[in-house]
Amino acid sequence: MLNYQRYQKNPVMSYPEREWPGKEIEKAPIWCSVDLRDGNQALIDPMVVSEKIEMWNLLMKLGFREVEVGFPAASQIEYDFLRQLIDRNLIPDDVTVQVLSQCRQEQIDRTFEAIQGCRRAIVHIYNSTSTLQRDVVFHKDKEEILAIAVQGTKWVKERAEKFPGKIILEYSPESFTGTEPDYAVEVCNAVVDTWGPDPENPVIINLPSTVEMNTPNVYADQIEYCSRHFKNRDAIILSIHPHNDRGEGVAATELALLAGAQRVEGTLLGNGERTGNVDILNVAYNMFSQGINPELNIENINEIIDTCERLTRMKVDPRHPYAGKLVFTAFSGSHQDAINKGLQAMKERGQEKWQVPYLPIDPADIGRRYEPIVRINSQSGKGGVAFVMDTYFGFKLPKAMQREFADVIQAQSEREGEVRPEEVMADFRREYLDRKEPLHFKKIQVVDLSNDTETEFDTQVTVNYTDSGVMREFTAVGNGPLDALRRGIYETTGANIRILDYEEHALKAGSDSQAAAYIHLMDSDTGRNTYGVGVSSNITRASIRAVFSAMNRLGLGARESFQNF
Template identity: 50%
Template structure:
């Protein structure tokens, strides 16, 4: 890629596409453009970074995700979700908002009192910065070996003025008093090792200087050190900026915090603009250490960042995601049961259809890519799983997340000859010649159009047999090979231009040999397919099939 031009000043001039579009009736002037973080006096570094390792993963499925459900989880579903998170590899799990409800409080107590928390997992509990709620939260974790108390309150101007009617000084005092209360209660917590997390809620809409000031205040108040760091969580409580702006905000905090070495810098992106994953990825490049989110992105409004997508994005770039997602369908099944919400069939990596191609051009490219990978493995004497994955339209190998190849290519009226051929070869070992693929594709398209739906593999196989495998008569045993068998059948009916296009081994049980015959008559090519126990027998049947389809077989003539 060449160097960018230097004769065009920034910002880039407006360009004209030459396409006139009609103005909409939507009241777009009601919405003010969100002001980005000023980068005057500093140069952003995040665009030059690349992902090198997974962040600290923090699940909020049992708190933030649970609050977003029309039917919050009962104790059984909460426990099932917690066990899944632990099995998946989460070491940092927010298990509830114990001051919010009796159910949440009781669930936290059950985990704590019944030794339900593995030794290598740290649980956290969420509380707003209100004294009575903080007290209740500490009651919930009494007796735990260790826990993180997550203090949160709103800091953005709109929330301060409209929701709470508070000034900056009042918000500052709320943060200070809340942090002081955390320290006092932690000192009286007996044998529980209490750590702290702080979220200036609506961080992305808070004035940067004020967000920095209040973060430094809380860090100093709780006495954070490199050995006992504060988790400083920066939430896009309502996503209003493009991901690059959020990255600027995170990097500005990362570079200006007073005690950066005493802070685990965390982000908590929501998905109101549909860019939570991008915001999280860029935030990691900008200096974030930790990401809070949910499995498959459940959360208020459009949801939280999807940690499955984020982790597998890293995986697809050669980075160990440090989460166990090798059976994605098992993970999805538990999440769907616990949330009572389906995962969309087009959800990245986990949806039913994300490794499936219906389009003919996609099918052809995938089939060729898989074949090239298999050929390379054969040449090098290696397993396909040992090779670098390079298949068009498939960013990862479906087998790496527990899927198989059977559903990669599915057939409907949009499908092409390559995809149809792939399904037949994958399921029955029958590799159609290129010319026959074109012929059969038109048959398949007509059938799919008539049915108005996709064709199942078994239906495709039956359609092939019904269309071409028209002869099941006994095959003579005296033919030397398939070419001789076809020549005899053709000569017997006065046809001089019949040829064996391909012969080989089929995978269909009891039918190990397959032969394809192209019969050229009256300026057209008529195809026949034969399946039999021997190559010569398959050739005999394929020739008679072609003759019957062309109307030249004696039995067909007699029937007419």
């Protein structure tokens, strides 16, 4: 049994005046990528300079305008990388690099050395303020911890005044979620007072969920409390830096945005220490799914996945939101059926707004393809099989036929596992299109008798076919080619067939298009029934082929009367 008594609840602040539950996200925040710092430091094999530049180029392409490039005072590789960005003029005019440093004089000196020649930079300083780290790591009281933050701010301010470019200060009370909210406000206000920002030259106060310690609503309360109690609030950009220790990083981010956060630091696909940083793509795509412009160029998720997997040497989980290989896939039969019907409804209605069951967005909008949406296994149903036949191959199976063919595919999947689309089509050919034995239709001649006053029928057909390889022919009349065919079969062989239903459609547009015909046929003597399918550029030939397909499926061609007439 789990020894749950070793653990205790983390404190929850009492904050009944909260207002964030009544708000909605209406616009994208300022995004800051920390892939090159938080993300990189968490890799088993951190990126080398050339790989960092490739990641930088991807971030530029995606539209990030603030990027934390590293901790140049603590790593020579990160120092060299930043120098390459500056010396090679790789930083666009509208992009701001961010560099991290502890509140230590020698680190701040080295940081300013690293950013020489940079037009604009965010200098991000931090020190831990949590009750636990004050006790067991630093052995300092509140006044001493606050003094570290203030002194670090002074050192940055002194150097910023001499720096030829623009310096923006960012301060983080590390382990904010384990810090008393009123004390976090006290420390941050002291930093703001020391820096002296104004609305035109704001300071960034970053409140990190360095370690997730409670439910996302608690984080939102902490953010709103601080936002309300900060001095000079209009001169502060309130930033958040969520991690994912409890698996709630995305939810914590979204609630924090409701609570007043204006800026989000995170990584692509959630890379980062332990369980990772918040996945910026997940949050951005969530906004996109609600009709909000995420302000990032993320319409090609496959390129993002390929680059990140190669540079981080980490695979994206198949169930990862939006990016996983299986997230737009439905195996369940009822889900497949609903997706199929939703897509058909949108097409028939000419609907612009996306509304499809089980698919929050159109996968094509982010560069995913329709092929993986429905996959067939033993749990799949008629809707999934119908979707594959329509989407991949253009066959719109009649509703009653979907169950019949789905049973064929399900039997195969129970034997062999997942059935790929090409295997579904191969089964369709074997069961219907290529079902040409023992009766193989060859040709038909149709004569219009509508002006012939000597007969009650309007059509005459002459049908040529083979029966177990032997050429046969009959001529018959009826009201339409199918009725004449049915009568001819009965008169010639005694087979009493009845056409229960008939559907047809074009397989593709154009003058050379093929038509597909579906015949639901019953053997009136036994009551057995099945579907047959025929394809031809001529709809009459397609329907005749469908009749022969169904007769062969019913085994009518093997009857004695057929073999001896």
